[in-house]
Amino acid sequence: MTDSPEYRKKRAFFDSLLTIYGRKPVLEALEDKNLPVHKLHLAESNRKDQLISRIEAIASERQIEVAYCDRKSLSRISKNSKQDQGVALDLALPKYGSAEAFLRDETDGTFQLLALDGITNPQNLGMIIRSACAGGIDGIILPRKGCAQIDPLVIKASVGTLFKTRILRCDRLAPILGEFATKGTQVNALSSHAKDTLRDIDDKRSHIFVLGNETQGVSEAVNQACTHRLRIPMQNGVESLNVAVTAALICFRNQL
Structure with missing residues (x-):
């Protein structure tokens, strides 16, 4: 049984997603308008410091979907709870x-x-x-x-x-x-x-x-x-x- 074109297209999209984490790497990625962003994930418990405020502002400017979640959910997304700093970003990279x-x-x-x-x-x-x-x-x-x-x-x-x-x-x-x-x-x-x-x-x-x-x-x-x-x-x-x-x-x- 062969996969339908619709399934293969959907699978290719999810295979193209690269999740990065950490406030500074995420901010730098958001500032590069050539990088296609799928979704931004933020922990609800994040303290609104300068980096978080800047991340949210750029996401708003670029009309990027933002998902707020608890720390446990964010750690499942980042797969690195010790270093994600409450921030993760899904990039939809055509070469990934x-x-x-x-x-x-x-x-x-x-x-x-x-x-x-x-x-x-x-x-x-x-x-x-x-x-x-x-x-x-x-x-x-x-x-x-x-x-x-x-x-x-x-x-x-x-x-x-x-x-x-x-x-x-x-x-x-x-x-x-x-x-x-x-x-x-x-x-x-x-x-x-x-x-x-x-x-x-x-x-x-x-x-x-x-x-x-x-x-x-x-x-x-x-x-x-x-x-x-x-x-x-x-x-x-x-x-x-x-x-x-x-x-x-x-x-x-x-x-x-």
């Missing part, structure tokens, strides 16, 4: 969606994606997003569990490029990589022990470059889903690079 939908709908030739496996450092995640955006990578596959989640630290490290970058969410990385592989995508695990290097890949094919955990590399399950292994040539006995640096080299490999 699911890896499954991308795989189903992608018909326009080749693509280049990054896939992140166990990247837990928010600073690294933000820097990877920034490099992907600047280098023209077509998207980043980000699992909903096991990686750093999008929070104020990631937004800050990305220097705002998060909102311009295609983020493709998935529940588990290994199965979706297997689905890409069955459709002809070359799925490359980055490994210092690989025989082939970035110079050896065929740019006429679609590629996914899988970046592993900062200390342990690509996990066994994800490694088994990969079709190829690649390394970055290094000199002077250096064995590995920071994962964000590795991502930057991949993103700009054809740009310089």
